Amino acid sequence: MYPQSPNAYARPPQQPPAAGIPVSAASNSYYSTGSYTESTNSQLPPPSFHVRPKQPRVAWSTGLCDCTSDVKNCCITCWCPCITFGQIAEILDKGSTSCGASGALYTVVACVTGCACLYSCFYRSKMRHQFLLKDDPCCDCLVHCCCEPCALCQEYRELQNRGFDLLIGWHGNVEQRNRELALTTATAPAVETGMTR
Template identity: 65%
Template sequence: MYQPEEGKPAYNQPQGAATGFPVSYNSATSGYSGASTDYAPPPPPPKPLVEWSTGLCDCCSDPGKSCITLCCPCITFGQVAEIIDKGSTSCGASGALYTLICCVIGCGCLYSCFYRSKMRQQYGLKGNDCTDCLIHCCCEACALCQEYRELENRGFNMVIGWHGNVEQRTEE
């Protein structure tokens, strides 16, 4: 053990204290042997991607939501974003940010396309980042309506938001 020099205080450091540097190596207990062929099992194969539950142009199934989305897309976007973000941002905050982006640069689709990508990743939906941006840039209202319908078809009550859905599911 360490012996302090005369005139210097002794520190109560336990023997073998962690310093971040290896002190010794024992191949018998380390589990490593140079010739071993034991490997960790391979990761499971990725889940196959699924189709969207409704088509991009199936807006006629909910004409009320389609009209709201055409007149004020920030409402539909806010509802979708709140569910996708699992309640970390509110419907109002997401809708307000969408509106601000629309007012400043005139193109809210640059913001909403990222949520489509996030939604695809969460639910294993077919598509890619490039098509997400193209769909939102070319037909913003149809894209938002499709995302809204997808979440509804997955069991979300879009009117009550994320926290309302969580509360409703815990009461059942």
């Protein structure tokens, strides 16, 4: 019938694929990584940078070589460091791992690698971040590699000075603090309300 034009079966022109990050799902508008229009820019929320201020670090309560204050723990750590490490790890892990499991893992790492300080230095870093302690006298790995027993004794004393009883473990400390809290609330004097004659 009618002759068809050669462009009748041609594809309609397509828009190039969008590059960039979608601004909103409803508008399907994009901005490119290089430059974007003012209309797209006005849809973007203002940038917010929530940077927490750096908190000041405090010094350790005892020095690295102050082992004379707790000779019993110093002897245990010298002969069997896995016990001291297990007690420290249980408190720092907040009871998620037991003293025995952490001590056994410490022993396995010591037997396999011959250098248990590769494992224990991570707990020193964890302790410093939890209590905001200074990186003193040097970095954590170096302290544990050069002086493993002294580092473990220092960490043990630090937890003791912060009120933890490492012999009863994390759950024992929680129960003890709950009992103390219950006693303080039970012995609080009752306050009478209203006026009496």
